Amino acid sequence: MIVFRYLNREVLRSFAGILTVLMLIFLSQRLVTYLGEAAGGELSGLVVLKLVALYLPVLFSLLLPLTLFLAILLALGRLYVEHEMTVLRACGVGENDVLRHLLKPVLAMTAFTAALTLYVMPMALEYQYQVLDQQAAESELSLLAPGRFQEGQDKHSVLYVEAFGEQNSLGGVFFASMPQAAGDSTGILASRGGYHWQDERDGQRFLVLENGYRYEMQPGSKKWTVVKYDKYFMKLQPRSVSEIRRKAKALSSVELLMDLKPENIAELQWRLAVPLQMPILALLAIPLCRVRPREGKFARILPGLLIFLGYTMLLMMARSSLEEGKLAGWIGLWPVHLLALALGVILLRQREIRRAPLAKLS
Known part of the structure; x- marks a missing residue:
């Protein structure tokens, strides 16, 4: 248990550092956009602060899967570089054991992310629309x-x-x-x-x-x-606030379930896809952490980012097809998740596949 607490602490430490850096980068970019609109007379100073505060849960929920993926790559990659994983394997602790014990914090983060995407994020987006409507109605x-x-x-x-x-x-x-x-x-x-x-x-x-x-x-x-x-x-004539149709991303999950049209189905499956990415990305990250000591702990960051981008792009393409009605709702985004899950299993058992005889594999 001391070993696994050590592994969890290393991953969580990397997770906190990466999340802080990414939040500062993306939040600064959005703040510059809002300040530019305020300088142009489109937003007031108080509205800028409200919009930034409402953007935090949206940004937080979208960055959690990528942050967890990079944290596992960096934390376990360092263990491979410094031969700690070699020592653990010699003591009978393999990658399957590491994955099994990492699943506890990963599943906890998955549940937290699901609460954000299914409940907090649409509520924050709805409040954001209300703030902008109120701004438009003011003199x-x-x-x-x-x-x-x-x-x-x-x-x-x-x-x-x-x-x-x-x-x-x-x-x-x-x-x-x-x-x-x-x-x-x-x-x-x-x-x-x-x-x-x-x-x-x-x-x-x-x-x-x-x-x-x-x-x-x-x-x-x-x-x-x-x-x-x-x-x-x-x-002073106040600006008239017209009742506009909210985008699907600002509707609550219950409202999406009540009206199962292609746009709402795509949004609902996307909200489920974000937390579902986290255990699948953790499965992909474990075998990607295998690096040689001379390669350094950052050797697999680029391949890992390419896999993450490919996974995300496939999800976005499937979501677009689902919104346009080209893809059936019961199919949705699930084939992409299954493909990523199969890739993770293959990478995790890569050594066994290489060493096993052909008869045993068959």
Whole structure:
């Protein structure tokens, strides 16, 4: 038991290190994308933080199979390089024993991953849609940045705020609206300041401008109408949130089972495929760890990644065919799993196949 606790500890240590590195890489990439959208005025700062938090369970569930596969390759590969596996084999501990004892933490991670993919991940994606819908329903004021021109939701107006003050106060406000149809006038509002005000009776929001001028001109005319005002109330129209059809990946697993159309069947089988990969990849990783001392513990990383990519690509191709109705639902992704499982068994028994006589194999 001391030996197997040592093996499990080595694998889990590599697992934690690899998962941390991969999470930082992919999370940083997604954060840069969100920050770019925030800089373009499409997202607010608070929404960026919410989206990053909701992306964590999605990323975590997708990285677990690859992380476990690489952790076993690195941990057991080091044991081969440093002759520890040779000593264990001389003491009667073979690869089958290592696999049998590694299955306990592997199955625990498989159950955890299944809970993520079947329950947590669709719930996080649904919340992500709700956050984006709420963002779309908010006024442009939540997306304003001082010193930058912000295009209106109607695509025919521009709002500029020079600075923000305390209690939603604005300094140096400029607003221009271009004609949307024939006969509409061009209007420009300029004021030294303003503030955001909401009517408590009906909840309607206004942008109140103070001490400014309104300039208006009809198309084809050279005359301008200039009005000086002390206070000017601009009614803020919230963006309408349309009821959109959620993608299958944002539906709960129960909803997918209630409507067994090809798209939902493909999504449901994909959610099952992610945790199912973990014990199959563990089976593949055990024989791939066999390296010679001079090769180094990283010698089988490239072949292992190629096998993982091939396995994943076949799953994606089968999923695409299932969504398009080219593949029957009862077949689905299961042949790919069976193929990977058969490859793992062949690799695990490779030495026995080489040494056994032909009559014994038959």
